[in-house]
Amino acid sequence: QPRIVVIGLGVVGAALADELTQRGMRHVTVLEQGPLWETGGSSSHAPGFVFQTSPHRTMSLLARRTLDKLDGQKVDGQWLLKRLGGLEIATTPERLHDLSRRHGLAQSWGIPSRLVDPDECAEVWPGLDTSGVLGGFHTPTDGVVKSVPAVRWQAERAVEHGARLVPRTRVVGVTRTGGRVTGVEVLPVPAPDGATPEHVPADVVVACAGLWGPGLARDLLGFELPMMPMEHCFGLSAPVPGLIGRHDVLDEASRPMLRHQDFSLYLREYVDRIGIGAYRHRPMPVEPDGVAGADEFAATGVHPAMHPLTWEDFGPSWDEARRLLPELRDVPFGEGFNGIFSFTPDGGPMLGPVAGVDGLWLAQAVWVTQSAGVGQVMADWIVRDDPGVDTHGLEYTRFDPAVVSRDWTRARAAEAYAEVYDVVHPQASTEVQRGLRTSPFHDRQRELGAVFEQANGWERPLWFEANAPLVDDLDRVPERDAWAARHWSPIAAAEAHATRTAVGLYDMTPLSRLEVSGPGATAFLQHLASNDVDRAVGRVVYALLLDDAGGIRSDVTVTRLGPERYLVGTNGHRDHVYLESRCPDTVRITDLTAGTCGLGLWGPRARDVLERLTDDDVSHAALGYFRAKQLRVAGADVLAMRVSYVGDLGWELWTTADHGRRLWDSLWEAGTSSGLVAGGRRAFHALRLEKGYRAYGSDISREHSPAEAGLGFAVSRRKGDFVGRAALEDRPVRRRLACLTLDDPDAVVLGGEPVLARAAGPGEGAVGYVTSADQAYTLGVTVAYAWLPPELAEPGRALEIEYFGHRLPATVQSEPLVDPEMSRILR
Ligand code: FAD
Structure with a gap:
């Protein structure tokens, strides 16, 4: 059995230790720098609101698992979870509209919910001033988790099952040999002068260090972790006369958790007080050197996750809380603090194995809401190598090192903080740190009035205003309601139409591409890919990367460039890390994305355009479907791949960045007489969907098998063994x-x-x-x-x-x- 060290005993470390021991792990050690059970981290101070509804299916699922796990459990007579229910109110038409979207999401993910009118809001939350309230969203199974007792209950159960819990012990080093973790170095807290760290051997080390995570990653692991602790205002009223005597300390609360997102405000009862959390203030990031260390906590007794309340940030929320709850109007403010917890660029957690160091894992930036669910997923992942749920939006490797910097993280996390209760459109793009990565076609796209979104740091055109006149040529201009029309334009329809009837030019540069080469490259890819990639040089193969259970961990196109040389189109850095983790020493993987660029030239007239620019034969007979060939196109050295994600005749044309502008300009000029238009992402998305091409992440994930996803054609039964093959044999279609x-x-x-x-x-x-x-x-x-x-x-x-x-x-x-x-x- 592996020796497992968990760094940190917040809600995440406690849940993980418990779940590991529940799965039979007998050598689990939890190292915690603080005292028990209030260790001084975020979990010591969270009011524990657990709202399950999220736009992200897995996040909702993990919230549900958290509640299901803690339901009915007690520590010293205290409940860990009370399903008070949640009430979100709308005071603006936009919010009211959004609540019905949230009701839809709740139904999609199986969370009981209903939309309520203002009178029903008052019934659900007696005492609420409903003047100005337009309606609400009621989720009766949501609840409050008491995080310190939840830590204790899970940690004690872990100890009962053999885990070792070591408080007041700080991890100051992570030891490795070669590419493997070998343990951690620890010092007691407080550490005597000149103390030498003690080595704790381990085969698996999991960082659940909460707000210390970024510092730990930078100082002990040597990489930048894109998460940022932020201060967040939280306060308690003085005792409310109407509440005195209504709850005892054990009862704590009876009315639902209340969210007033139009004011970025949330509230709940605390025995005889009302607790108020406010997001409506400037972002207050806390850099690693601003997070108090364990020795400082031991010396001062001041909890590191608590900073003094800044009234200028909190005051307006207190006023709004009193407007909303008449019972507070004559009650003075009690006490408050700025609590600290972590935000990430997209609001998701940072989970998964650390790239390049076997045995090292992260479970960072997790809220109480998902904590026990994350503990289960991480334990499954560590013990069985299968998290069992779609983790693509949770894995920290979703962030490409090409974009991660301290500045970037600070700006994106601040944006995430500011938007935490905003109505965020699913197709909205970040507004900060724009222009980080641009393709060689960027200036030309701007000249055509491109409206851009940002994807993995890249500026990617959504549509081109220069194509607006084409809308007039459509028989029918599609209409959309105001919500669906956001981040969209009817120009997308015109670009799609031009692609189907003439020819479109699409910037494919942001698609991640790896070169996999060296002795053993063929065997390596054959081992991982579901389809037979050991084909003639010049063949392109669509394949799935399955996990051991036969779930789809990604989909790729594999182009054979030489006997042991391949170009692999992937879904991003996450796939690179995975391939690297399985790669034999003789095989080299190089990310070509940044230094190369590509254009999709697609439509019935695509060949007319290409033929004007090359002496090579690009007929169907010479360069058939799913074939690739090196061509000279307008003097540029181009790899032409006869594939099409939009479902029409054409090629992806890949070249080095230096030739990019020339390629664009030449195609543009040669395409004029064929009706060439630049096409954006909106047209691209619509075309791929009507053609039935799946997108990893939105349509398919590791929760699905190829047969379920309608991708059975990408699994070769003729080739030898490959990862996931055995599991497919008896995997039922659910x-x-x-x-x-x-x-x-x-x-x-x-x-x-x-x-x-x-x-x-x-x-x-x-x-x-x-x-x-x-x-x-x-x-x-x-x-x-x-x-x-x-x-x-x-x-x-x-x-x-x-x-x-x-x-x-x-x-x-x-x-x-x-x-x-x-x-x-x-x-
Ligand atoms: P922590 O609880 O911070 O635990 C990390 C632990 O690691 C700490 O105990 C620390 O001492 C230890 N540690 C760190 N470095 C080392 C080291 N080198 N060696 C040994 N030990 C180490 N979430 C919700 O879901 N709902 C809410 O309503 C909610 N409201 C919040 C309101 C406030 C005011 C605050 C502060 C947070 C709130 N949160 C809420 C967020 C939630 O509290 C956190 O996301 C969660 O508690 C993080 O848990 P954790 O285990 O990752 O981190």
């Missing part, structure tokens, strides 16, 4: 990714919406949820992919998709909707 169209051609959904049986009653739950959706401009309908039980995924099945409270009739279709016979591509 659900299917189905293609639906909305019956009303003017209706649009965006993804995340619940799918319901036709005419389902209010109590009947969702049967599935939409993964991604868009208008299929070629057909004039909206297409929505959704996960459904197999029996409901049959073509012709009539269902409904709920969008902002409206039940939209939808029908399962056989797919792909566009060009099932492949005549557009194979010409």
